[in-house]
Amino acid sequence: MSARAERIYTAAVVIIGNEVLSGRVRDANLPFLARELKALGIRLREARVIADRREAIVEALRALCPRHDYVFTTGGIGPTHDDVTAEAVAAAFGVELVRNPEAVAILERHYGDEINPARLRMANTPAGAELLDNPVSRAPGFRVENCYVLPGVPRILQAIFDGFKHRLAGGAVLASRTVTAELAESLVAEGLAAVQERHPEAEIGSYPHLRRGRFATAVVVRAADPGLLEAASAEVVELLRGLGAEPEVSEGEERTPEGGGES
Amino acid sequence: MSARAERIYTAAVVIIGNEVLSGRVRDANLPFLARELKALGIRLREARVIADRREAIVEALRALCPRHDYVFTTGGIGPTHDDVTAEAVAAAFGVELVRNPEAVAILERHYGDEINPARLRMANTPAGAELLDNPVSRAPGFRVENCYVLPGVPRILQAIFDGFKHRLAGGAVLASRTVTAELAESLVAEGLAAVQERHPEAEIGSYPHLRRGRFATAVVVRAADPGLLEAASAEVVELLRGLGAEPEVSEGEERTPEGGGES
Numbered sequence: 001m002s003a004r005a006e007r008i009y010t011a012a013v014v015i016i017g018n019e020v021l022s023g024r025v026r027d028a029n030l031p032f033l034a035r036e037l038k039a040l041g042i043r044l045r046e047a048r049v050i051a052d053r054r055e056a057i058v059e060a061l062r063a064l065c066p067r068h069d070y071v072f073t074t075g076g077i078g079p080t081h082d083d084v085t086a087e088a089v090a091a092a093f094g095v096e097l098v099r100n101p102e103a104v105a106i107l108e109r110h111y112g113d114e115i116n117p118a119r120l121r122m123a124n125t126p127a128g129a130e131l132l133d134n135p136v137s138r139a140p141g142f143r144v145e146n147c148y149v150l151p152g153v154p155r156i157l158q159a160i161f162d163g164f165k166h167r168l169a170g171g172a173v174l175a176s177r178t179v180t181a182e183l184a185e186s187l188v189a190e191g192l193a194a195v196q197e198r199h200p201e202a203e204i205g206s207y208p209h210l211r212r213g214r215f216a217t218a219v220v221v222r223a224a225d226p227g228l229l230e231a232a233s234a235e236v237v238e239l240l241r242g243l244g245a246e247p248e249v250s251e252g253e254e255r256t257p258e259g260g261g262e263s
Numbered sequence: 264m265s266a267r268a269e270r271i272y273t274a275a276v277v278i279i280g281n282e283v284l285s286g287r288v289r290d291a292n293l294p295f296l297a298r299e300l301k302a303l304g305i306r307l308r309e310a311r312v313i314a315d316r317r318e319a320i321v322e323a324l325r326a327l328c329p330r331h332d333y334v335f336t337t338g339g340i341g342p343t344h345d346d347v348t349a350e351a352v353a354a355a356f357g358v359e360l361v362r363n364p365e366a367v368a369i370l371e372r373h374y375g376d377e378i379n380p381a382r383l384r385m386a387n388t389p390a391g392a393e394l395l396d397n398p399v400s401r402a403p404g405f406r407v408e409n410c411y412v413l414p415g416v417p418r419i420l421q422a423i424f425d426g427f428k429h430r431l432a433g434g435a436v437l438a439s440r441t442v443t444a445e446l447a448e449s450l451v452a453e454g455l456a457a458v459q460e461r462h463p464e465a466e467i468g469s470y471p472h473l474r475r476g477r478f479a480t481a482v483v484v485r486a487a488d489p490g491l492l493e494a495a496s497a498e499v500v501e502l503l504r505g506l507g508a509e510p511e512v513s514e515g516e517e518r519t520p521e522g523g524g525e526s
Contacts, residue, residue, distance in 0.1 A: 023295075
């Protein structure tokens with residue numbers, strides 16, 4: 001199977017945000033990045049939510065950057081005292097934090113006479129950083145080696161990401177198919193394990209939920225190889241039919257409402 | 264200040280879920296646990312979203328359990344082949360995975376004649392685990408040392424958590440107050456840094472957003488000591504008034520809509 005030999009690209013996301021850890025804000029950036037990376041053929045392997053503290057950021061980047069093709073950070077690059085991401089990224093990569101002349105020019109052009117020391121603070125980047133264009137509010141994101149440093153406000157993060165995503169190298173897009181049936185997960189489990197064993201290269205996930213007040217299970221099959229996706233999902237359909245259900249099949253990962261299942 | 268001498272209790276959350284990393288599901292358990300832990304006087308320091316893989320779970324638990332008073336895992340304790348959390352927790356703590364007789368009794372009582380091998384799989388726990396009652400769908404969560412193992416379905420996780428949370432020891436609840444003004448964050452930054460410097464024991468966060476189409480900043484002051492909260496937030500109000508704004512003050516962490524700020 002040719003798909004096996006292909007290079008797999010992986011990524012991690014670091015969400016820098018006391019406001020997420022305190023429950024004040026429900027993060028919206030991880031769902032966005034997860035979907036975008038999937039479409040680019042990049043596997044998101046891990047995400048961390050950490051505090052706005054320099055040591056916490058340094059530790060996360062030192063753990064994740066050597067391990068993945070790409071690391072994306074969100075948050076902490078604004079003008080206030082609690083924005084410590086730029087200096088932490090510099091520390092993690094062992095370079096100086098410098099005032100980036102290109103960023104200064106962008107901010108001066110944008111703010112004109114209203115430029116001030118706090119706004120200029122957003123021009124501080126690790127030495128050698130490449131700026132990432134911010135078409136919304138101008139203060140740029142930046143990249144150091146494989147680490148992409150993005151703001152926390154979703155609308156701005158998305159605009160910046162859209163501007164550079166075509167430059168990210170990815171592998172085969174993991175295709176997926178969802179097979180849903182009104183059956184309790186525990187009735188499907190044994191047969192599903194057998195399908196997974198026959199197709200170790202496919203990733204078969206089982207997601208219980210409630211549907212029209214009844215137990216239902218969504219089985220998501222993910223595979224880089226189209227033939228494998230076809231074979232494994234056909235076996236799942238057969239399995240569910242054999243258990244008396246009328247499974248529904250849809251392309252991609254169908255979202256199910258949050259609801260109570262067996263676990 | 265007596266609050267300084269108090270013991271601080273910390274926690275981490277580990278979200279076990281390929282479906283969150285693929286973007287299929289937007290996690291709802293972290294916001295719930297964040298708010299609950301805050302109310303209990305337990306500081307949530309970090310969260311990780313990891314894949315349904317034994318090695319990933321073992322690694323996260325070995326990193327986080329020695330470091331925090333409590334670790335909560337969500338997901339991966341159902342009846343299917345992709346539910347590997349129980350065996351991973353056993354491996355992380357270096358104990359055997361055993362069939363828990365108390366859990367078997369609960370499941371047999373619940374399922375009656377419809378008990379099957381997949382359902383009994385939900386009675387497997389690390390040796391020495393304490394069961395956590397599940398009033399919704401019966402298959403229990405469990406605790407090993409300081410690690411609380413919970414299911415991924417939000418309604419069930421919440422019901423189990425409600426059942427044991429009174430037993431969690433916490434410290435002083437971090438009180439908070441939100442001061443909001445229609446001012447760009449970068450105009451507030453300099454003065455805010457000075458307030459933070461005068462009150463290093465308070466945690467002052469600045470959150471830009473759009474409000475009625477204009478730049479606004481929510482400043483959240485968090486402190487364990489009520490006098491400190493009062494003093495620091497009064498200074499923030501003065502600062503914003505001095506900048507010509509009419510700040511609004513509310514208790515707690517007021518949520519702001521997702522919107523575009525300066526970063």
